[in-house]
Amino acid sequence: MLKNLYLPDKFFWMYGSLPPLFLLSFFFPLLFLPTLGLLGLLALLTLTDAWLLFRAISPVEGIRQLNRVFSLGETQEVSLSLKNNTGLSLKTILIDELPEQLQIRDFLLTTTLAPFGEKTLHYPLRPLTRGVYHFGYLNTYLFTSIGLLHRRLLLATPEEVAVYPSIVQMKKFEFMGLHRLSATEGLKKIRRIGHSYEFEQIRNYVPGDDFRSINWKASGRRNALMVNQYEDERSQQIYCILDKSRLMQSSFNGMQLLDYAVNTSLVISNISLLKYDKAGLITFSDKMGSIVKADNAPNQLQKIMQVLYREKARQEDANFELLFRATNKLIHGRSLLLLFTNFESKQGLERALPLLRRINQTHLLLVILFENTEIVHFVEKPVQNLQEVYHQTMARKYLSDKQEMVQTLRQYGIQAILAEPEKLSLASVNKYLELKSRGLI
Secondary structure, eight states, X not given: OXXXXXXXXXXXXXXXXXXXXXXXXXXXXXXXXXXXXXXXXXXXXXXXXXXXXXXXXXXXEEEEEOOSEEETTSOEEEEEEEEEOSSSOEEEEEEEOOOGGGOOOOOOEEEEEOTTOEEEEEEEEOOOSOEEXXXXXXXXXXXXXXXXOEEEEXXXXXXXXXXXXXXXXXXXXXXXXXXXXXXXXXXXOOOOSSOOXXXXXXXXXXXXXXXXXXXXXXXXXXXXXXXXXXXXXOSOEEEEEEEOSGGGGOEETTEEHXXXXXXXHHHHHHHHHHTTOEEEEEEESSSEEEEEEEEOXXXXXXXXXXXXXXXXXXXXXXXXXXXXXXXXXXXXXXXXXXXXXXXXXXXXXXXXXXXXXXXXHHXXXXXXXXXXXXXXXXXXXXXXXXXXXXXXXXXXXXXXXXXXXXXXXXXXXXXXXXXXXXXXXXXXXXXXXXXXXXXXX
């Protein structure tokens, strides 16, 4: 009983007011009896409060309801269900033992339970790292309307939840990409420039169609222009390549660049499989990491997700020569390679550029660079003094260098995009659909 008994501030304020009154009673004897009576009243209230709180073995029951799997970077809702087994109105203070990865030190919920009543509380969590999250006990502190004592109960047994790459984001882009209902979301619907050799159907000509696709025989029979429609090529190899070097440890909105790349890789892999392509994965830094050969087997997406779940950034620089040798040896046939990497200077790109060009000779290489949104916001702020002018000038030069990197890659025939971390999936999916619709892969 004593280990679950807690004394709140009200207890100390009430009992702490008695010693000054007893001290004054030495000078004013008439105060002694009222002060003594007040002490007796407080003692009676304390005993009554203790009896009300501890007379029931289990006055309150509670459970924590969690999703079986959390999605990285997505807000998750946790529910706490409480049930009052007594005929008293109980006030409660709830302190949930949250996973250490969340670094939340001030979690506190308060509520009142009606006699024999039930209540469900909700609170949001946003996991920013992958891995296993350990939830401890739900510490529940009960007190009555008297409020001189608190009783602690340990509810909701400890449990673990795995945080995987964002399944929520994957499903969102699956719907947007396949159902083409995304005009307001930024996903582009791109008109085909050329066509593959996978014939689909003959349909009526509409302005903008490639005149080379006109079927003159069908047009003559219908007395109207008809065109051949072709499907996208299928069973093409799509590899997401993740740079796990130290530059991918930069954090934006609490998430590392590597984690943004992990979420986007899952999105691209899912859409490519739904487009009947083969999805694969390669990770590297100073040494080769995980390799999932491109395939369209039913369990391919699950295999890729399990690999992405375990990937961690390293402290060393990326070895692009090692990547070139790996792609040369492991990837057979022309493939689309989406390389998620980060260069902080033009010199870094110049060192890697000869190897990227050699990779692009065999495959279609798409280099995806990250835009530093914090520097963009800093540049837009009004300056107050000469020092801030200097800092903004350097920031503008950094942003200009990033744009030059993209232009340099494109000059050498390498596909490249510069994307904000929060919009990485959107930009990557758009580019994949564009390359596919143009028949470049």
